[in-house]
Amino acid sequence: xxxxxxxxxxxxxxxxxxxxxxxxxxxxxxxxxxxxxxxxxxxxxxxxxxxxxxxxxxxxxxxxxxxxxxxxxxxxxxxxxxxxxxxxxxxxxxxxxxxxxxxxxxxxxxxxxxxxxxxxxxxxxxxxxxxxxxxxxxxxxxxxxxxxxxxxxxxxxxxxxxxxxxxxxxxxxxxxxxxxxxxxxxxxxxxxxxxxxxxxxxxxxxxxxxx
Numbered sequence: 001x002x003x004x005x006x007x008x009x010x011x012x013x014x015x016x017x018x019x020x021x022x023x024x025x026x027x028x029x030x031x032x033x034x035x036x037x038x039x040x041x042x043x044x045x046x047x048x049x050x051x052x053x054x055x056x057x058x059x060x061x062x063x064x065x066x067x068x069x070x071x072x073x074x075x076x077x078x079x080x081x082x083x084x085x086x087x088x089x090x091x092x093x094x095x096x097x098x099x100x101x102x103x104x105x106x107x108x109x110x111x112x113x114x115x116x117x118x119x120x121x122x123x124x125x126x127x128x129x130x131x132x133x134x135x136x137x138x139x140x141x142x143x144x145x146x147x148x149x150x151x152x153x154x155x156x157x158x159x160x161x162x163x164x165x166x167x168x169x170x171x172x173x174x175x176x177x178x179x180x181x182x183x184x185x186x187x188x189x190x191x192x193x194x195x196x197x198x199x200x201x202x203x204x205x206x207x208x209x210x211x
Contacts, residue, residue: 001160004064005029005089007082009043012121022047023122027082036109036148056114056199062086062143063093067068095141095173101166101197108152111138116142144172182207
């Protein structure tokens with residue numbers, strides 16, 4: 001895996017159901033290294049701190065490899081890296097092979113895979129259709145958030161080096177499908193509920209499906 005683009009946003013405001021919404025999803029490539037901090041990317045806009053940023057969502061990664069699929073579905077959009085709101089566009093990122101809890105070195109930072117992205121209405125607004133949310137879930141390759149274990153600068157061209165693969169875990173795709181499936185796979189739940197690279201509230205929610 002290798003960093004294709006580093007992306008940050010300025011606050012963008014739009015009207016949704018009569019309310020004024022401000023978001024940081026409109027990210028654009030930057031030609032400079034950026035700093036991965038413990039709770040966010042320095043100089044990026046994180047507006048909704050309840051659902052973005054923080055220990056388990058410090059930085060969002062999305063795979064360059066999926067761009068062609070989405071460009072065919074939405075050919076009239078103004079495409080650029082960062083289109084999915086990701087801080088890092090990454091070539092070779094395969095959610096089928098990345099496990100919740102995996103630890104990577106990238107640039108000067110040490111990061112840990114935490115949880116896939118869950119699309120919301122802001123994503124739908126940016127794409128011009130709320131149907132993209134269901135399409136995103138059905139497609140099943142959501143990218144991943146990471147926790148920053150060691151802060152540091154990351155730049156375009158930096159490669160990811162696997163430092164430690166998670167034990168007794170599941171892949172990002174498996175977790176994403178598990179989270180949105182109506183019939184929960186209890187074997188997968190048991191494999192992930194003790195993984196502390198997931199937020200406790202998510203693990204607690206999954207535990208309710210075991211009983």
